[in-house]
Amino acid sequence: xxxxxxxxxxxxxxxxxxxxxxxxxxxxxxxxxxxxxxxxxxxxxxxxxxxxxxxxxxxxxxxxxxxxxxxxxxxxxxxxxxxxxxxxxxxxxxxxxxxxxxxxxxxxxxxxxxxxxxxxxxxxxxxxxxxxxxxxxxxxxxxxxxxxxxxxxxxxxxxxxxxxxxxxxxxxxxxxxxxxxxxxxxxxxxxxxxxxxxxxxxxxxxxxxxxxxxxxxxxxxxxxxxxxxxxxxxxxxxxxxxxxxxxxxxxxxxxxxxxxxxxxxxxxxxxxxxxxxxxxxxxxxxxxxxxxxxxxxxxx
Amino acid sequence: xxxxxxxxxxxxxxxxxxxxxxxxxxxxxxxxxxxxxxxxxxxxxxxxxxxxxxxxxxxxxxxxxxxxxxxxxxxxxxxxxxxxxxxxxxxxxxxxxxxxxxxxxxxxxxxxxxxxxxxxxxxxxxxxxxxxxxxxxxxxxxxxxxxxxxxxxxxxxxxxxxxxxxxxxxxxxxxxxxxxxxxxxxxxxxxxxxxxxxxxxxxxxxxxxxxxxxxxxxxxxxxxxxxxxxxxxxxxxxxxxxxxxxxxxxxxxxxxxxxxxxxxxxxxxxxxxxxxxxxxxxxxxxxxxxxxxxxxxxxx
Numbered sequence: 001x002x003x004x005x006x007x008x009x010x011x012x013x014x015x016x017x018x019x020x021x022x023x024x025x026x027x028x029x030x031x032x033x034x035x036x037x038x039x040x041x042x043x044x045x046x047x048x049x050x051x052x053x054x055x056x057x058x059x060x061x062x063x064x065x066x067x068x069x070x071x072x073x074x075x076x077x078x079x080x081x082x083x084x085x086x087x088x089x090x091x092x093x094x095x096x097x098x099x100x101x102x103x104x105x106x107x108x109x110x111x112x113x114x115x116x117x118x119x120x121x122x123x124x125x126x127x128x129x130x131x132x133x134x135x136x137x138x139x140x141x142x143x144x145x146x147x148x149x150x151x152x153x154x155x156x157x158x159x160x161x162x163x164x165x166x167x168x169x170x171x172x173x174x175x176x177x178x179x180x181x182x183x184x185x186x187x188x189x190x191x192x193x194x195x196x197x198x199x200x201x202x203x204x205x206x207x208x209x210x211x212x213x214x215x216x217x218x219x220x221x222x223x224x225x226x227x228x229x230x231x232x233x234x235x236x237x238x239x240x241x242x243x244x245x246x247x248x249x250x251x252x253x254x255x256x257x258x259x260x261x262x263x264x265x266x267x268x269x270x271x272x273x274x275x276x277x278x279x280x281x282x283x284x285x286x287x288x289x290x291x292x293x294x295x296x297x298x299x300x
Numbered sequence: 301x302x303x304x305x306x307x308x309x310x311x312x313x314x315x316x317x318x319x320x321x322x323x324x325x326x327x328x329x330x331x332x333x334x335x336x337x338x339x340x341x342x343x344x345x346x347x348x349x350x351x352x353x354x355x356x357x358x359x360x361x362x363x364x365x366x367x368x369x370x371x372x373x374x375x376x377x378x379x380x381x382x383x384x385x386x387x388x389x390x391x392x393x394x395x396x397x398x399x400x401x402x403x404x405x406x407x408x409x410x411x412x413x414x415x416x417x418x419x420x421x422x423x424x425x426x427x428x429x430x431x432x433x434x435x436x437x438x439x440x441x442x443x444x445x446x447x448x449x450x451x452x453x454x455x456x457x458x459x460x461x462x463x464x465x466x467x468x469x470x471x472x473x474x475x476x477x478x479x480x481x482x483x484x485x486x487x488x489x490x491x492x493x494x495x496x497x498x499x500x501x502x503x504x505x506x507x508x509x510x511x512x513x514x515x516x517x518x519x520x521x522x523x524x525x526x527x528x529x530x531x532x533x534x535x536x537x538x539x540x541x542x543x544x545x546x547x548x549x550x551x552x553x554x555x556x557x558x559x560x561x562x563x564x565x566x567x568x569x570x571x572x573x574x575x576x577x578x579x580x581x582x583x584x585x586x587x588x589x590x591x592x593x594x595x596x597x598x599x600x
Binding site: 113133179181205282283287289291 | 411412413433479480481482503504505506507509522524576577578579582583584587588589590591593594596597599
């Protein structure tokens, strides 16, 4: 069998990152997770069974949904009650994703523009299929001749997720109550030692959205994408140890790498979005151009 | 009641252009239109009844689908057989959309990357919910001080669709077998008298996709979006009479106008996509930023 083309491998990546939308996904068996009458996530049946042991916090499944008990009617009240349950489940060690406990609070809301209804420990969001938001950066240079190169990071081999894979130069999750650009600038400083003045010139340009599932849970995510053009003399430096090395690579090489298993999948999507916006992939020569764009922006 | 904000009006526009996805749309009652076992469109029940009078071309509805008869097994055979039916229906004058007959052949295919299975008269595509593709151009200038202005067209008052509304400087449908950039350059020449050399510098940057319905049919569309930066001295000129006038407006004014009824809705989406890609709308200050991006890329 002939090796799959770049185009086919990219399509496969996008399908994998959106496998929650495929026929045959767990979606049909999932329960909606509702707070105050509005859906904020998806719960797989085995997680719903565990939660049913806490009837003072979660209602029994009804009409395809699990809700927080009505008595939990405040942001802090809901957050603390769910947190107690999660601490107990973590103690039991029956859910492997809770081994990745982060002590990072993510906001829970029906839509990004809605007020948060509670916060939740980052490691637990996939159990509830709660949407997570983050920031990703495309840092690039343009030579006098117009040649584009991009800075990539190699993730530390001790990272909990995707150790040792290629990644955008900087990226991070959006914690409860923190600004988007502020988060981007902070991640640039911490992960790549980018001076604030330089990081502040990053420009928002897109979001990339997708939903995947694995054995443990459901991962609806949206990443706010920024572009940062840096001068030829710029060099990122390893900061907080999340990264082991940085490389400046010609964009054609980056394009090739993003369709390999050596690249963190959602970061590969962010680079693909960059290639499209910067006319480095063109519709007359890329047969799946329109499907690429669609696959970068799937939402429920 | 307070007037709706710009942000709310834009969200409303996006919802309207994606109303086929709303609960309460005709989607639930529509039949799939299939050719050779693959879906290529959506047919409303009243259209299916009309088609049932031509059993030598269309199968009776079965399993939620209407298909072309298996004996029609070639591109030309299918195209001609459907064309004959459409000419007969046009004669009867029972479908108002066929009064807008264009003599333009659109390709019909399950996905853009698939080989076309037939062609169809442009005016009939909405009856079959066949996806239409087109090109749209954002033509803009950047002053020495970095101020962006955009060229807009005012559609001729005699245009069949959206007469007298504001529009992108150039746009057009993608006819069967014609290249995307080629179509863009041709529309630039015909509609705005843009020299080929200038039009050729347009850069592909996105697609914008949506599906709306009205009484007559279903309109799934994807537009290939190009950006063209023109010098300060550039002036488009009225070409083939599709446009009555052109205006160069500060981008803030364009932003305001796109959320009004004075703007052709899909062209307003193309401008919104430009604003996002060029950081003229930012996620920290636009609460619906992520929903805007999602609304610009809805596909079935």
